[in-house]
Amino acid sequence: MIAFAAPAWLAALGALAVPLAIHLWSHRARRPIRVGSIRLLSGMPPAAARALRLRDPWLLALRLGMLAALALSLADPSWAPHGPRAGTWAFLSTEALADRALMDSLRAAGAELRLLEAGLPSLSSDGGWQTAGGRGGDSGCALPSAICRPHYWSLLAEADWLASPGTRFLVAAPLVSDRFRGSRPAISAPVTWREVGAAAPRGAPPAAQPPRRVVILADAAHRDDARYFEAAIRAAAQATGIAADVVRGSPDDAAALAADADWIVWLATTAASPAAPVGGAPVWRDATGTPLLSVERDGRRVAYRLHTRITPEWALAPGFAEAVAALWAGPVRGPAPAPARISVAQAMPAAAAAPLRRAPPATAMRLAVPLWVLAAFALALDRWLAWRRTRGTS
Amino acid sequence: MTRAAVHRFIDPRTLAALGDLELAARAVVDGFMFGIHPSRLPGPGLEFSQYRPYQPGDDLRRVDWRLFARADRYWVREADTATSITVRLVLDTSASMAQAERGLAKLDYARLLAAALALLALRQGDAVGLYALSDAATRILPPQRGQRHLHRVFHLLESLTPAGAWPGWPRLERLFTAGGTRGLTLLISDLCEREEEIRTVAAKLAALRHDVAVLHVAARADVAFDYHGPTTFEELETGRRLELDADAARATYLERFEREAAGLRAGFAEARVDYARFTLDQPVDLALRQFLARRARVP
Numbered sequence: 061m062i063a064f065a066a067p068a069w070l071a072a073l074g075a076l077a078v079p080l081a082i083h084l085w086s087h088r089a090r091r092p093i094r095v096g097s098i099r100l101l102s103g104m105p106p107a108a109a110r111a112l113r114l115r116d117p118w119l120l121a122l123r124l125g126m127l128a129a130l131a132l133s134l135a136d137p138s139w140a141p142h143g144p145r146a147g148t149w150a151f152l153s154t155e156a157l158a159d160r161a162l163m164d165s166l167r168a169a170g171a172e173l174r175l176l177e178a179g180l181p182s183l184s185s186d187g188g189w190q191t192a193g194g195r196g197g198d199s200g201c202a203l204p205s206a207i208c209r210p211h212y213w214s215l216l217a218e219a220d221w222l223a224s225p226g227t228r229f230l231v232a233a234p235l236v237s238d239r240f241r242g243s244r245p246a247i248s249a250p251v252t253w254r255e256v257g258a259a260a261p262r263g264a265p266p267a268a269q270p271p272r273r274v275v276i277l278a279d280a281a282h283r284d285d286a287r288y289f290e291a292a293i294r295a296a297a298q299a300t301g302i303a304a305d306v307v308r309g310s311p312d313d314a315a316a317l318a319a320d321a322d323w324i325v326w327l328a329t330t331a332a333s334p335a336a337p338v339g340g341a342p343v344w345r346d347a348t349g350t351p352l353l354s355v356e357r358d359g360r361r362v363a364y365r366l367h368t369r370i371t372p373e374w375a376l377a378p379g380f381a382e383a384v385a386a387l388w389a390g391p392v393r394g395p396a397p398a399p400a401r402i403s404v405a406q407a408m409p410a411a412a413a414a415p416l417r418r419a420p421p422a423t424a425m426r427l428a429v430p431l432w433v434l435a436a437f438a439l440a441l442d443r444w445l446a447w448r449r450t451r452g453t454s
Numbered sequence: 455m456t457r458a459a460v461h462r463f464i465d466p467r468t469l470a471a472l473g474d475l476e477l478a479a480r481a482v483v484d485g486f487m488f489g490i491h492p493s494r495l496p497g498p499g500l501e502f503s504q505y506r507p508y509q510p511g512d513d514l515r516r517v518d519w520r521l522f523a524r525a526d527r528y529w530v531r532e533a534d535t536a537t538s539i540t541v542r543l544v545l546d547t548s549a550s551m552a553q554a555e556r557g558l559a560k561l562d563y564a565r566l567l568a569a570a571l572a573l574l575a576l577r578q579g580d581a582v583g584l585y586a587l588s589d590a591a592t593r594i595l596p597p598q599r600g601q602r603h604l605h606r607v608f609h610l611l612e613s614l615t616p617a618g619a620w621p622g623w624p625r626l627e628r629l630f631t632a633g634g635t636r637g638l639t640l641l642i643s644d645l646c647e648r649e650e651e652i653r654t655v656a657a658k659l660a661a662l663r664h665d666v667a668v669l670h671v672a673a674r675a676d677v678a679f680d681y682h683g684p685t686t687f688e689e690l691e692t693g694r695r696l697e698l699d700a701d702a703a704r705a706t707y708l709e710r711f712e713r714e715a716a717g718l719r720a721g722f723a724e725a726r727v728d729y730a731r732f733t734l735d736q737p738v739d740l741a742l743r744q745f746l747a748r749r750a751r752v753p
Contacts, residue, residue, distance in 0.1 A: 092686035096550030096560070096646035096676070098696045100710045101687060104703045106696075451556075 063224075063424065065136035072131035079123045119445060126438035133431035138424035149223060149249075151176040151215070152183065153233035156256040162232060176233055177210050180219055210239070216409055217245035232256050235407050237400045246412035253404045271303035275317045278327035279310060285327045288375035289384070296385035299400045304388075327366075340365060344383060466738050470562040475608045479569035482739040486746070489578045491539060491638055491665070505529040540597045540637030541575040541582050542630075542664075543568045543607075544655075545614070548588045549691045550646040552616040555673045555734045561616050564642045564671050566738045571640060572607045574746075576600070580637075584610055585629065590618025594629065597637075619691050620651050623658055630659060639664040644671050645718065646691070653718070657725035667728035667749070670718075674735045679707045 064070065150171040156162060157175075163183075166173060173183035212233060219229065225248070232254040233239065274293055278286035290306050297304035309317045311328045318324050342351030343364065356363050364387070374380055469478040508517055508528030518531045545568055551561040568584070575582045576599065583597030584607050595603070595610055620643075630639070639659050643652050645668070652668075660666045675681065681700035688695050715731075722729040730745045732738075 092688035092695055093681065094553060094688045094690050096553045096644050096673075096690055098687050098689045098694060099646075099648075100707055100714065101696055101698065101703060104696075104698050104706060106698050 062137050062139055062427070065138065067135055069131065069134035069136070072134055073128060075131060076124055076127050079120065079127065083120050119442070122438055122442055122445075126435050126442065129431045129435040129438065133428045133435065137427045137431075139427055140424040147172060148228045148230055149174055149219060150230040150232065151180070151219065153177075153210075153239075153256060155234055156232040159232070159256065162254070162256075166230070166232075171230060174219075176212060176215055176231065178215070180215065180222070211241045212239050212407070213242055213245050213409060216247055216251065220245075220247040220249050220412075223249055228252070230254065235402050235404065237402050240402065240407060245409045247409040248412045250411075251409060253407055255404070269302050271305050272297075272322040273320060274304050274306045274323040274325065275321040276306065276308050276325040276327065277311045277314055277317070278308070278325075279329065281329065282327040282369075284372070285370040286325070288370045288372070288380075289325060289327070292375070292381045292384035293388060295381050296388035299385050300389045302388065327370075343387075464737055464739065466563055466566060466734065466736070467556065467558045469566055469738060470558055475565065475569045475612050476573075476605070478566055479573040479608070482566065482570040482742060483574050483577075486574065486743065489574065489746075489750075491541075491578075491580075491749070503532050506532055538579045538581070538599075541571070541580045542585060542597060542637065542639040543571060543582065544585045544587060544639060544641045544643075545611075546588070546620060546641075546643030546652065547586045547591070547614050547616055548619045548646070549590075549616050550644055550689075551671075552690055553644070553673055555675060558734050559616070560644050560671045560673065560734065561614065563732065563734055563738065564644075564669075565611050565614065567642055567669055567671070567732065567742065568640075569608060569611055570738065570742055572604060572611075576604045582607060586610065586614050587621055587626065588616070588618040589621040589625075592621065592625075616690075620647065620655075622651055623655050626655060627658070630662065630664070636663050637665065639666045640669060641666065642669045642671060650721075653721055656722065656727045660725045660727050665728075666726075667730070668722060669745070670729065670731040672731055672733050674733050677711070677733055679704050679711070 148169070148171040150166045150173050152163065152166075152173060153176045163173060175181045175183055212231070216229065216231070223229075227249050229247075229249045229251045231251060234257045235253065235255050276286050276290055286308060290308065293304050293306055296302075307317055307321075311326070311330060314324075314326075340354035340356035340363075342354045344351070344353040346352055346368075350367075352366070352368050354365050354367070356365075368374075370380075464481060469481060472478045472481075505518065505521070506529070508530050512530050516530050516532075518529050521527075521529045521531075545564055547561065551559065551564060553560050572582045572584070579599065581597035581599045582595075582603065584593075584595040586593040593610060593614070595606055641652070641656055641659075645652055647653065656666050656668050679700070681704075683700060684697065685700040686695055686697045719729055728749065730741075730748070732741045732745075
């Protein structure tokens with residue numbers, strides 16, 4: 061079966077009309093042959109029915125073939141003897157490999173099993189795997205595992221490029237936030253998620269922890285800062301499991317709101333009513349070492365002082381929400397908290413009509429180069445015939 | 455002949471591209487064994503012809519005394535007298551002579567023929583005259599001998615361009631009757647006539663007791679009609695156009711051409727005019743050699 065990687069170039073086949081038009085038209089506008097006398101030719105039947113007659117059909121076919129080969133080579137065709145099967149590709153994360161029952165059921169359903177790791181290696185029935193694209197598997201990464209850890213979105217985008225049209229994706233992987241980085245890709249294949257290892261994240265705080273009451277007091281100039289900080293607090297509350305009850309207000313409402321607050325966030329140019337420390341130990345630093353947030357402990361009361369504004373660039377950059385979450389959770393003992401679980405809707409890539417280009421299947425034979433050779437040969441043959449013709453007649 | 459055959463038969467296009475007509479003419483006639491005409495008057499001369507018995511009245515200087523010493527008889531040594539005649543080269547420069555084939559025009563070929571013949575004639579000591587004729591321009595070099603005249607002939611030949619049509623006999627009559635000296639007249643033309651005006655001139659000259667030969671310069675395509683498909687033909691002298699399917703017309707054309715050629719030969723034979731056809735793809739020297747050899751055999 062012939063597949064075209066860039067089928068839009070097939071429109072170039074329209075160029076075939078050009079030599080055809082020249083061929084039919086040039087018969088009318090042929091240069092006359094100048095001869096000494098046409099006395100012997102007088103009275104012969106004129107060439108009446110010549111207008112649409114093909115002359116030199118083989119030469120015309122040669123030229124049309126040459127153009128067709130060029131146009132087809134632009135469309136980058138490839139020949140796959142069997143044709144790629146449009147079935148289901150099931151991607152299993154390493155966690156899902158433990159689930160034999162799942163793998164067996166997927167195999168029984170006729171899905172092609174692949175490991176959701178770099179290179180998307182195929183899983184054979186005995187549990188081993190080989191890489192699909194000839195690239196190295198997961199062993200090739202020399203960097204720390206945190207960096208090399210596969211990001212599902214980029215893997216799915218790669219799979220979409222490799223898969224033939226009509227393939228469906230089934231992903232069996234844990235839905236945790238640290239596996240999804242970068243921008244949400246647009247993928248043409250329909251994706252179904254099956255969550256694996258959906259157990260409660262380790263290190264989750266006991267549910268007994270009561271919700272904290274947070275009062276954010278910001279003046280008009282710090283309204284955006286307050287918005288960013290509130291969003292960060294809410295995210296931290298979701299991530300850590302310590303619920304937050306956030307109230308916004310202006311510094312004037314301090315007396316009314318701050319009475320039973322666990323956290324008071326004072327974002328204003330005027331001095332806070334409970335005096336904040338001037339010095340204190342730095343908690344956050346910027347790249348030059350200048351403290352951005354410092355802390356001073358006084359018994360049960362902990363006072364932080366923010367030395368900067370919360371700009372949109374900072375608030376939206378990676379790290380801000382995590383830093384606020386670290387503040388929110390307080391000093392953690394034991395292992396770091398597990399990444400947050402995300403919903404299927406959050407994990408789902410965007411739907412695209414079709415990828416811009418598709419990779420030809422690995423077994424397919426690329427036909428572009430043979431077509432170029434064919435076109436070059438046809439051109440040489442054409443030139444040779446033309447040369448012979450001009451040599452033959454004056 | 456074998457030595458000559460090595461460098462003989464040069465493509466006429468090469469000669470025409472040479473640009474130097476004298477050199478081209480020398481290349482053509484170099485090594486020719488034939489003169490332009492045989493010399494048949496017996497008498498004193500260099501070329502031995504025969505011995506004949508002495509008769510009273512013969513010049514005693516012509517008696518071969520060595521033969522007398524051997525045979526004890528008087529034999530007179532006889533030679534062909536080197537006769538010189540007037541050679542007139544009549545060149546058709548009408549517009550139809552511009553018909554070209556593979557870059558070589560009929561006039562180019564005619565030029566080469568005329569130059570080679572002029573060189574041959576002057577080597578024999580003949581007077582050569584050149585008559586380049588068309589009704590647009592008539593250019594004439596009256597017959598004369600000598601190397602300097604040969605250069606004038608070459609110069610005029612080089613400057614010829616095809617234009618106009620063949621002038622009728624009334625305009626030419628005075629040219630060929632006024633001189634009085636008859637001789638060899640070589641008419642080089644493509645014989646593209648409206649009526650029979652060129653044939654008429656040849657016949658009239660023959661009737662004036664000129665020794666006339668017509669050198670017919672034809673294109674390969676005139677003879678073989680190797681055109682294909684729908685073709686537009688344009689007549690050079692009149693500009694008339696004719697569109698026809700060459701493949702369909704070929705058989706009829708070739709039949710008409712053969713009939714025409716047969717008529718030409720018959721007409722020239724009747725008028726005692728020598729006729730030879732040269733096609734543009736023939737090497738000039740080969741064709742000229744064959745022509746002169748035939749003339750040498752048939753006096």
